[in-house]
Amino acid sequence: MVKGLRVSMLLLAVLGSLAWSFSAKANFTGKLTVEIDGLKNKEGQVCASIFASSEGFPSDRDRVLQKQCIKITDTPLPITFDNLKAGSYAVAVFHDQNNDRILNRNILGIPSEGFGFSSNPEIRASAPKFSEAAFLVAGPNTNIQIQLKYF
Template sequence: MVRGLRVSVLLLAVLGNLAWSFGAKANFNGKLTVEIDGLKNKEGQVCASIFASSEGFPGDRDRVLQKQCTKITDTPLPITFENLKAGSYAVAVFHDQNNDGTLNSNVFGIPREGFGFSRNPEILARAAKFSEAAFLVAGPDTDIQIQLKYF
């Protein structure tokens, strides 16, 4: 009986420490650096949006967690997002060559400007789903690469 009580107390102490350490790690504000490569030219800007769920991904501007557009100065082009909690995210990026703030497409809906998604999923006839582009932010610094595609 005493031995069982000691094992239970020891187990509770270990689990308590694990719960505390996971809780402490989940409280950080992480930084995500997205390296964008494959730019066709340096015209215009690159716009990147980060989503915390599948709702609205990839094009609903009202569901974007953070968005930023950056003038193209270098290739590959780094874009940084700050103050991210631990969790799953997905990023959608496009090369806004004419600086109008939208991903321009033709009458059939095919993009006329470069675009890409986190995890670089294969794109054929539709935009990527959140589950195909999702990645985990689990530390203070996360780096990903996105390769732009042009049709």
């Protein structure tokens, strides 16, 4: 009887421990560090927006999960996003040389400031799809690099 009680207690302890670790992992929040490389100069700031779905990616300000603009102090320039749940995300960045928080374009609609996306997809006639820029946050620290493009 005592041996059966010990086995039951041990089994409960193991199951409780497993349940706690699974729930702790499912509820974690991670930190994303985006390293911006390829800046043409240190004028202005860099603005980065993170999206959690394809809705609004890459330019709908109402669909942005987190956004920040930071002064260029160093190259490459790190930007950090905190409190991200496990999942798929995409980041859009631009070099806001005139500090107006808008990706300026020329008369033909071509960006006149540097820009880039997570996963560094090939840029064709339009912005990439969310799936082309998506990456996974699955741990406490995720690091990605974005190479800016200028036309």
